Structure formats: C-alpha cells, structure tokens
Amino acid sequence: MPLRLRFGKGPGPRGRPWARKGVLLLLLPAACGFALLALSTSGIGLAATRLQALGAAFAGLRAMAVHDPRLHRRVFAAHSDRLLRGMDEADRDLLARALSDRNRAYDRARWRYGLTPVELGVVIDGVEHRFLSDEILFNRYRRGHMSLFDSASFGNGREFLPWEVFRSVQYDQLPRPLRQLILQIQIDRYRRYLEPSLWPGIGVREWRTVPDPVLKIAAYRMVRHWTGVYAPEGMRREEAARILASIGRVESQFDLDKMVHRDPATGRADLGFLQISEPLRRRLRGLPEFRDCSDSDFLKPWVSIRAGAYSFFSIFLEGAGGDVLEAIGHYNAGRYGPRERAEKYLEAVAGQFQRAFVSRRYSPTLRFILTTAHGDYFRGVEEDRLYPVRGAPSASKGKR
Incomplete structure (x- = not known):
C-alpha cells in the first residue's frame, strides 16, 4: 500500500497526527539549503552550499526522530534526488568524494545505534553488564539510575564512564559498525x-x-x-618495532593499570610500559638522556618506551652478539639469569608476536590500533626472526 502524506486537518498516515509536523521539520532546513544554492555564485561556493543543503536536509530528517522510518527515507530520497539532478558532473564528483564509503557507514551506524538504542551485553572482569548502545557511543552514564559501575571491582562505588573501563576485549564484543564508529569518534576527539x-x-x-x-x-x-x-644498522625497522611491541605486550599490554610490578621477595618495582627494573634504572641514569629521570618519570609512556628501546637494542642485543632470540630472554632474566626463565620469557614474547602480527584470529580492535599506528607493523612479517613462531626451548638451545 503506497504511503501518502496528508497536509490537511486530522491524523497523518495510518492515523499518526505527527506527520504534518514532521514534514515541516524536514522542509524548513531543506528550504534554507536551497536558499543558499540560489545565493551562491562561484563554482566552489556552489559546490560547498550544495553540500550544505544536502547536510541540512539530512539534519531535518534526523530531527524527525524515530516515528516512521519509511516516511523519512522516501522524503529524504526525493530531496537528495532533486539536489543531484541540479548538479553538473564536477559537483557530483565532489559530492561523491565527500560522501565516501566510510562516511556513509559512519552515518548509518550513528543513526542505528545513536537514535535507536540497542541493548548490548559486554563482559568486564568475567561479569556481563548490560548497556544501551547510545551510552557506549556517547560515553555517558546510564540514564535515570546509578551507573552499572558502582561495584567494588570498579573503584569502591565511583561511577565510571564506558570509555574509562573498556579495553580491546570489550570493544571486540561490540557489533562491527558500532565499534568502528566509536573508534573513529575517539580518534577525532582525542587527536591531539x-x-x-x-x-x-x-x-x-x-x-x-x-x-x-x-x-x-x-x-x-x-x-x-x-x-x-x-x-x-642492518635490522629492518619494521622487525625492530614488532619485537619491542611484543615485549611491551608481555610486560604491560600497554595498560596504565599494569605499569608497576613489585617483587614480593625484594620489594623492588619494575616501572612503565616496558617494566624498567631498579638496577636498569640506575644504569640508565648514568646516560645524559636519562640523568634527570626520577622513578615517576619512568612511569611516563614516552620515557618508559625510550628506556626499553635503549635497553634492548643497546644493552641486551649488543651483549648477545646480535642474537635477537638471546637478547629477548636476557631482557627478563638478565644476561646471566636462569636459562629456564629466559626460555619461558622468549616463548611468551613469541606468543604475543603470533597473536598480534601473524594469527588470522586477531582482535579486530587490536588490528585497527596497529594499522592506525603505522601501516609498517604488518609489512614483511614473514622475514622476521620470530616468524614462524618458534618454541623457546628449541630456539635457544645450543645458542647459550
């Protein structure tokens, strides 16, 4: 049955009295957009105002809320078709570039999960919590009652926003369009x-x-x-980055809550994303780059990663005569530490290398993070000395 709009008195389509108001809400921003079209004179201004008009029409569509999606789609399609027919080929190309596949997916996901909330279950610390999609999308507390995060596991009753407690494993549980939308919003908002x-x-x-x-x-x-x-020199930069990244994933997962590890026997603490030990910190302070660094400075990601990179490549790798597998074991056990400990650590680093850079069963959030960080993280991985992933005992026996 065709959908008809009624502009007279009485109910709208199928007895809905809001249709007339909804159409007016749509026509008002669209009319403003067409007025901008009429006032533009230059080619660039014409293209820009036409994009503004299309955006205004879309804003009007969204202002009509969620009453009848079929009505919204048809009215919006009619206005967008008129805009497209009035454009020349150059303007249409400009519009096509502006409305790329990513932007269209972005708008669809925002429409679906922002204006029409969907209930989702997300497991945090082994407990499933229920969220509405707009609470995750817009990073806000649950409406009308206390946050779900009022348990001891989330900080003695303090309310938390979703983005504060979500890690890769939580983002992986979200529907793909919603996850991609949230990650893109976060990058745009925190680009600095x-x-x-x-x-x-x-x-x-x-x-x-x-x-x-x-x-x-x-x-x-x-x-x-x-x-x-x-x-x-002689080590590919991509391989070097993957090795240090795999070590960081073993040491702290690059998680701010895992930056301090204290040995219960000695009371000494390893600090930062790369877990710089106390003896190593003393040694590094003898260098000009780290002379003024306090223990709290080694907690900073910038300083900790720099200290870890210097320690691995300039101390442990040189001490191992350039043997990468030997140096990885030394990073945890020390040059003269127990061989079993070094082999176990090498196996752990190789496992993180496998999960992050080789396995096809990767975390989609981690893949997004690594690809966004730098495309070279996946270039030439087959040539690395950790590929194919070796078992630590077989890799290190005979080399010591």
Whole structure:
C-alpha cells in the first residue's frame, strides 16, 4: 500500500497526527539549503552550499526522530534526488568524494545505534553488564539510575564512564559498525594526543583521561619512533618495532593499570610500559638522556618506551652478539639469569608476536590500533626472526 502524506486537518498516515509536523521539520532546513544554492555564485561556493543543503536536509530528517522510518527515507530520497539532478558532473564528483564509503557507514551506524538504542551485553572482569548502545557511543552514564559501575571491582562505588573501563576485549564484543564508529569518534576527539611533539610533556594522570585505543595507538607510535633511533644498522625497522611491541605486550599490554610490578621477595618495582627494573634504572641514569629521570618519570609512556628501546637494542642485543632470540630472554632474566626463565620469557614474547602480527584470529580492535599506528607493523612479517613462531626451548638451545 503506497504511503501518502496528508497536509490537511486530522491524523497523518495510518492515523499518526505527527506527520504534518514532521514534514515541516524536514522542509524548513531543506528550504534554507536551497536558499543558499540560489545565493551562491562561484563554482566552489556552489559546490560547498550544495553540500550544505544536502547536510541540512539530512539534519531535518534526523530531527524527525524515530516515528516512521519509511516516511523519512522516501522524503529524504526525493530531496537528495532533486539536489543531484541540479548538479553538473564536477559537483557530483565532489559530492561523491565527500560522501565516501566510510562516511556513509559512519552515518548509518550513528543513526542505528545513536537514535535507536540497542541493548548490548559486554563482559568486564568475567561479569556481563548490560548497556544501551547510545551510552557506549556517547560515553555517558546510564540514564535515570546509578551507573552499572558502582561495584567494588570498579573503584569502591565511583561511577565510571564506558570509555574509562573498556579495553580491546570489550570493544571486540561490540557489533562491527558500532565499534568502528566509536573508534573513529575517539580518534577525532582525542587527536591531539597523537601528536608526537606533545608526548614528552604528557604525564600518567593526563593519559588516564584518554580512551584506551587512542593511548595504545600513541604507544605503538612511540615504539616505532624509538626503534628507529636505537635499532642497529642492518635490522629492518619494521622487525625492530614488532619485537619491542611484543615485549611491551608481555610486560604491560600497554595498560596504565599494569605499569608497576613489585617483587614480593625484594620489594623492588619494575616501572612503565616496558617494566624498567631498579638496577636498569640506575644504569640508565648514568646516560645524559636519562640523568634527570626520577622513578615517576619512568612511569611516563614516552620515557618508559625510550628506556626499553635503549635497553634492548643497546644493552641486551649488543651483549648477545646480535642474537635477537638471546637478547629477548636476557631482557627478563638478565644476561646471566636462569636459562629456564629466559626460555619461558622468549616463548611468551613469541606468543604475543603470533597473536598480534601473524594469527588470522586477531582482535579486530587490536588490528585497527596497529594499522592506525603505522601501516609498517604488518609489512614483511614473514622475514622476521620470530616468524614462524618458534618454541623457546628449541630456539635457544645450543645458542647459550
């Protein structure tokens, strides 16, 4: 049965009295857009105002809320068709570029999960919590009652926003369009934290205000930067970055809550994303780069990753005579530490290398983070000395 609009008195289509108001809400911004079209004179201005008109029409469509999606789609399609017919070929090409596949998917996901909330279950620390999609999308507390995060596991009753507690494993549980939309929103909103010039001045407290995916993108870019500084000649920069990234994933998962590990026997603490030990910190302070670094400075991602890169490539790799597998074991056990401990650590690093860079059963959120951090993270991985992933005992026997 065709859908008809009634502009007279009485109910709208199928007895809905809101149709007349909805159409007026749509026509008002669309009329403003057409007025802009009439006033434009230059080619660039014409294209820009036509895009504005299309955006105004779309804004009017969204203002009509969620009463009858069929009506919305048909009315919007009619207005967009008229706009397209009035454009020349150059303007249509400009519009096509502006409305790329990513932007269309972005708008569809925002429409679906923002205006029409969907209930989702997300497991955090082994407990499933129920969210509405718009609460995750717009990072806000649950409406009308206390947040779900009022248990001891989330900080003694303090309310938390979703982006504060979500990690890659939680984002992986979201529907793909919603996950992609949230990650893109986070990058757009926190883009300043991806500027290398700002990293030296950002402390741990400020990093805690940044969503986990953005923090990890910055951390993997720091890894890429410092491996370019300290990796020896002859080692491919991509391989060096993957090795140090795999070590960081074993040590802390680049998680701010896992940056301090204290030995219960000695009371000594390893600090930062790369878990710089107390003896190693003392040694590094003898260098000009780290002379003024306090223990709290080694907690900063920028300093910790730099210290880890220098330690691995300039201390352990040189001490192992350039043997990468030997140096990985030394990073945890020390040059003269127990061989079993070194072999176990090498196996753990190789496992993280496998999961992050080789396995096809990868985390989609981690894949997005690594690809956004730098495309070279997946270039030439088959040539690495950790590929194919070797078992630590067989890889290190006979080399010691």
